[in-house]
Amino acid sequence: MNFYDKVYYLVKKIPRGKVATYGQIAALIGSPRSARMVGWAMHAMDGGRLEEIPWQRVINREGRISTTCVVHPPNQQARLLKKDSVKITKKDNNFFIDLNKYLWQP
DNA sequence: CTTATGACTTTCA
DNA sequence: CTGAAAGCCATAA
Numbered sequence: 001m002n003f004y005d006k007v008y009y010l011v012k013k014i015p016r017g018k019v020a021t022y023g024q025i026a027a028l029i030g031s032p033r034s035a036r037m038v039g040w041a042m043h044a045m046d047g048g049r050l051e052e053i054p055w056q057r058v059i060n061r062e063g064r065i066s067t068t069c070v071v072h073p074p075n076q077q078a079r080l081l082k083k084d085s086v087k088i089t090k091k092d093n094n095f096f097i098d099l100n101k102y103l104w105q106p
Numbered sequence: 107c108t109t110a111t112g113a114c115t116t117t118c119a
Numbered sequence: 120c121t122g123a124a125a126g127c128c129a130t131a132a
Contacts, residue, residue, distance in 0.1 A: 021114090021115095022113075022114055022115085023114070023115065026114085032115095033114090033115080034114090035113095035114040035115065036111095036112055036113085036114050036115090037112085037114090038113080038114080039112070039113035039114065040111095040112060040113075041113095042113055043112080043113060055113090058113080059113085060113075060114060060115090061114075061115065061116095065113080066113050066114080067113045068112095068113065069113070072113080
């Protein structure tokens with residue numbers, strides 16, 4: 001099992017209505033300092049993966065969406081989260097999530 | 107093998 | 120409190 005597969009496996013385990021941070025995913029994998037790789041894994045997965053993996057539930061430590069990818073715009077992530085019954089706070093063209101309420105705790 | 111880069115995090119001024 | 124800088128580790132070239 002390579003790094004990506006672990007990331008995808010964990011991301012798929014995030015229950016509906018919850019979110020997780022990059023650092024959290026990295027820590028669960030076993031490399032607490034590989035948060036950037038988690039983000040990279042998200043970027044690397046293209047095509048159908050986006051539909052089967054809840055990538056929108058993975059956010060940065062501030063509970064903010066920090067995608068720079070033009071094909072995965074924040075508004076789409078917000079839309080998917082809204083489907084998950086997650087409350088989104090819009091602020092300065094950025095979307096924030098209340099981690100105290102929605103953070104996933106395995 | 108060495109160098110550069112990134113959907114991050116933490117620390118120091 | 121705010122902002123800048125370094126650290127981290129897996130991939131790609």
